[in-house]
Amino acid sequence: MQNDPIGLMDSGVGGLTVLKEVQRLLPTENTVFLGDQARLPYGPRSVAEVTMFTKQIAQFLRQQAGIKALVIACNTATAAALTTMQQTLPIPVIGVIAPGAQAAVQTTRNHRIGVIATAGTVKSDQYRRDILAAAPNSQIFSVACPEMVTLAEQNDLTTTHAQSVVAANLASLMDKKIDTLVMGCTHFPLLRSAIQHAVGSQVTLVDPGLATAEQTAAILKTHGLLNPATTRGTAQFFTTGETAHFDTLASQWLDQQPMPAKHVSIAQLTTPMEVN
Ligand code: DGL
Numbered sequence: 001m002q003n004d005p006i007g008l009m010d011s012g013v014g015g016l017t018v019l020k021e022v023q024r025l026l027p028t029e030n031t032v033f034l035g036d037q038a039r040l041p042y043g044p045r046s047v048a049e050v051t052m053f054t055k056q057i058a059q060f061l062r063q064q065a066g067i068k069a070l071v072i073a074c075n076t077a078t079a080a081a082l083t084t085m086q087q088t089l090p091i092p093v094i095g096v097i098a099p100g101a102q103a104a105v106q107t108t109r110n111h112r113i114g115v116i117a118t119a120g121t122v123k124s125d126q127y128r129r130d131i132l133a134a135a136p137n138s139q140i141f142s143v144a145c146p147e148m149v150t151l152a153e154q155n156d157l158t159t160t161h162a163q164s165v166v167a168a169n170l171a172s173l174m175d176k177k178i179d180t181l182v183m184g185c186t187h188f189p190l191l192r193s194a195i196q197h198a199v200g201s202q203v204t205l206v207d208p209g210l211a212t213a214e215q216t217a218a219i220l221k222t223h224g225l226l227n228p229a230t231t232r233g234t235a236q237f238f239t240t241g242e243t244a245h246f247d248t249l250a251s252q253w254l255d256q257q258p259m260p261a262k263h264v265s266i267a268q269l270t271t272p273m274e275v276n
Pocket of ligand 1: 010011012014015040041042043044073074075076077118121149184185186187
């Protein structure tokens, strides 16, 4: 089982920001990633729908690749489905919100923390709960920024248009005196420079991907599942969207040149499959 891949899933390319950190921290691990671009965005969807999609993808990754652990590399799906997945899957399931909240608490000095995310994540209030559980004196300011998901998916990261959309989305945070801003959507680290420009250099940006990779390593270790290999692991990619578009973003973002993604139809995800 130690040689089996770690599965990662997101609604789109955002989850690659988590994969990149996993590959940096755990270079010998094999990975398999699925971006559900045909059904993006997850942000405005109901908890029930996002949970159903997450279950379908987990089942596909288990059947297709025999994953030894699942990283839900999507804040919206973590908020909606992490507990259900942990209760129903026989493998470790890791989300991005608890590690991101912990990293924010460790970063802030003035206890004023901004969270930018999708509507679904903001509505779940999960970042607020996790931050307050660790640091009850915190003040949290959450803003839904759905247009920024679109920018990242369109690979519009540094243009004047991207900068003005980001600035408009973050405008309500400007008078809150935050010193820490959680990029609570896995698409947002792709827009890091536009976000930093909008909030100013005195605000520290938190990318939950790094803390999620650290938690993944710790959980694999506890379960005796770390891959003992000494050579670099393999990385497989699937998308329900257009493979060419996925490949462009993946090769731009990841440290190593990725293998071309394979297309998965929604029918393949929704057809019941037997998994032990
Ligand atoms: N990348 C996802 C997240 O972290 C969501 C983007 C979307 O599909 O709305 O929440």
